[in-house]
Amino acid sequence: MKVRRLALLLAVAAVGAISATGSASAASDVLGHVYVNDNTAGVNTIAAFDRHADGTLTPIDGSPFVAGGAGTGQRIGSQGALQISDDGRYLLAVDAGSNEISVLRIEHDGGLDPVAGGPVSSGGIAPVSVAVHGRLVYVANAGDGGSDYTGFTLNPGGRLRPLAGSTVALPDGSSPGDVLFNGDGTRLLGVRVNTSLIDSFAVQPDGRLAAAPGSPFAAQGAGPFGSEFRPTDPTQVFVSNAHDGAGNGTVSAFDVATDGTLASIGSSPFADFQTAPCWVEISHDGQFLFTVNTASNSISRYAIAADGSLALLGSTPLSTPGAGPFDARLGPGGATLWVVEANAVAALAVAGGDLAELASSPTPLPAGATPFGIVVT
Numbered sequence: 070m071k072v073r074r075l076a077l078l079l080a081v082a083a084v085g086a087i088s089a090t091g092s093a094s095a096a097s098d099v100l101g102h103v104y105v106n107d108n109t110a111g112v113n114t115i116a117a118f119d120r121h122a123d124g125t126l127t128p129i130d131g132s133p134f135v136a137g138g139a140g141t142g143q144r145i146g147s148q149g150a151l152q153i154s155d156d157g158r159y160l161l162a163v164d165a166g167s168n169e170i171s172v173l174r175i176e177h178d179g180g181l182d183p184v185a186g187g188p189v190s191s192g193g194i195a196p197v198s199v200a201v202h203g204r205l206v207y208v209a210n211a212g213d214g215g216s217d218y219t220g221f222t223l224n225p226g227g228r229l230r231p232l233a234g235s236t237v238a239l240p241d242g243s244s245p246g247d248v249l250f251n252g253d254g255t256r257l258l259g260v261r262v263n264t265s266l267i268d269s270f271a272v273q274p275d276g277r278l279a280a281a282p283g284s285p286f287a288a289q290g291a292g293p294f295g296s297e298f299r300p301t302d303p304t305q306v307f308v309s310n311a312h313d314g315a316g317n318g319t320v321s322a323f324d325v326a327t328d329g330t331l332a333s334i335g336s337s338p339f340a341d342f343q344t345a346p347c348w349v350e351i352s353h354d355g356q357f358l359f360t361v362n363t364a365s366n367s368i369s370r371y372a373i374a375a376d377g378s379l380a381l382l383g384s385t386p387l388s389t390p391g392a393g394p395f396d397a398r399l400g401p402g403g404a405t406l407w408v409v410e411a412n413a414v415a416a417l418a419v420a421g422g423d424l425a426e427l428a429s430s431p432t433p434l435p436a437g438a439t440p441f442g443i444v445v446t
Contacts, residue, residue, distance in 0.1 A: 098122050101400065102179040103407055105414060106151040106162050106442035107133055107435060110142025113164045115151070115173065115181055116434050120445070124405055124416050126432040133435045134181040136171040138164025138188040142439055144411070146262070146363075147197035147211070148247040148295045148348050148396055150442025155203055159227045160444060163196040163208070164188055168215070170196060170208060172227045175446070184227035192219030192236055197441075198247050202254035205232075205276045209248035209259055213241040218248055218259055218268070220276055235277050237268070247296050251303040256325055258306055260293040261285065267293055267308065269329040281329030289321040289338040295348040298325075301355030305377040306331075309346040309360050310338055318346035318369075320360055322377045335378035341369035343384055348396050353403045357382075357422040361394045361408060368394070368408070370422045385424040387415055389431060398443045409443050 098121050105116040114133035118126035150163045153175075160173045160181060169188035173181040193210025200207045206221040206229065220235030239245060244263040250256070250272070257278060259268040266285035270278035290310025299305040304326075310319045319338035323331040345364035351357070351373070358371040358379060367386045371379040387394055393411040399419070400407065406424060408415040413431035417424040434440055 101446040102129065103414060104151060104160060104444045105409055105434060105438070105440050107438035107440055108140035108142070108145060108150070108165065109437050109439070110166070111139055113138050113140035113162070113166065113171070114435065115160065115162060116438065116440070117179055117181060118414070118432065119179060120400070123429070124418070124427040125429045126414065126416070129179045131180050134173065135183065136162050136164060136173065136188070137183045138169035138171050139166035140164065140439070141166040142437075144439050145197055145441050146246060146294070146347065147209070147441060149198040149200060149249060150396070151444050152199050152201045153444045153446065154201055154223060157446065159184070159223070161199050161201060161206065162442070163191070163199055165195050165197060168194050168196065168210075168212075170199065170229060172223070172229060174227055186228055189229045192231060193217045197245065200248045200250050200257065202250040205254065205272070207248050207257060209245040211245050216241060216243050216245065218245070218278070220278070222276070232276050237278055237280075246294050249296060249298065251298040251306070251325065252300060253303045255303065255327070256329055258296055260288070260296055260308060262292050262294055262311070265291050265293060267331065269325065269331055271327065271329045279329070281326070281331070283330060286331045289333070290319045293321070294346070295360065297349045297351050299355045299373065299377070300351055300353055302377070305334070307349055307351070307358055309349050311345045311347045311363075315344045316342055318343045318362060320346060320349070320358065320371065320379060322379060324377065334376060339371065339379040339381065341381060341384065343367055343369055350397045350399055350406065352419070353399065359397065359406060359424070361397050363394055366390070366392055366394065368397070368406070368417070368424060370424060372422055382422045385417070388426050389413070389415070392431070395441055396443050398445045400445045407443055407445050409440050412438060414443070
């Protein structure tokens with residue numbers, strides 16, 4: 070009898086060991102995380118996923134996480150509605166329905182915890198995009214009667230403080246769609262979608278903005294939308310032009326002077342022969358540019374020359390008909406491009422300038438999400 074009991078105990082211990090090993094293996098398979106601003110009506114939430122080695126996503130326990138402010142419950146066209154602090158500790162999310170910005174601490178397991186004292190007023194109406202460089206943060210507010218770019222400082226504890234004298238007011242109807250820093254934080258760009266203008270600033274030592282001579286600049290196409298500075302050259306910036314009609318999408322390339330002045334590169338703008346190129350993402354080595362064509366349900370691929378000129382490589386369709394792709398973000402290693410769709414997240418393998426959607430793609434988002442903005446760690 071004692072022998073049988075001992076054998077049973079050993080068997081239970083063995084099963085427990087196997088179970089523990091399996092759990093450890095699953096945990097070790099997690100490479101990072103993917104976060105999406107759900108923009109849910111009423112209380113806004115952030116969807117959070119574990120990102121696995123095979124490209125699959127699984128929801129993190131507790132997801133979606135409450136952001137603290139309110140979403141609109143309606144799709145919003147902008148780039149950069151969700152960003153991560155430079156030290157990787159905090160997520161910054163726009164709450165377009167309550168005119169606020171939320172800051173959430175990223176826990177060791179990828180879970181999110183709102184920072185005490187938040188969310189804070191965005192300094193305007195309907196925030197749609199946020200830019201972060203070090204301790205400096207700028208927000209683009211798009212709502213009439215409160216459209217502007219407003220600055221903040223982010224302290225080590227994750228608290229946002231308004232930066233006095235930083236607000237740059239915009240006319241009603243401007244509809245800014247993106248605000249972003251270059252790689253060294255010396256320049257800041259904003260695009261006005263409805264009036265086809267580009268704001269360009271030199272960032273002063275105190276964090277305030279000095280408009281470039283001639284700013285705002287006329288865009289090279291209707292509806293300047295997504296934009297990104299070249300990761301390997303902080304003096305080059307690329308802007309998609311979304312509103313020139315069916316098959317007439319383009320991407321512009323500019324040199325940016327020290328004072329923020331924009332100068333066209335080569336034969337810019339560069340055609341992609343798709344409709345509504347809206348979001349822009351550039352490979353970490355600065356060699357390739359991807360632009361998300363919302364109305365064509367595709368992603369165009371360009372090679373970037375040393376001088377910033379673009380050469381179109383082709384366009385890759387997404388697997389879900391009518392997916393309505395939105396914001397896009399590369400993973401830290403650059404091997405996967407993650408794309409926000411109407412109610413899902415698509416994943417595409419990246420090989421140089423080529424894209425191929427993964428078999429596991431897309432991954433559904435929580436019910437009620439009207440997403441915009443994505444971050445990948």
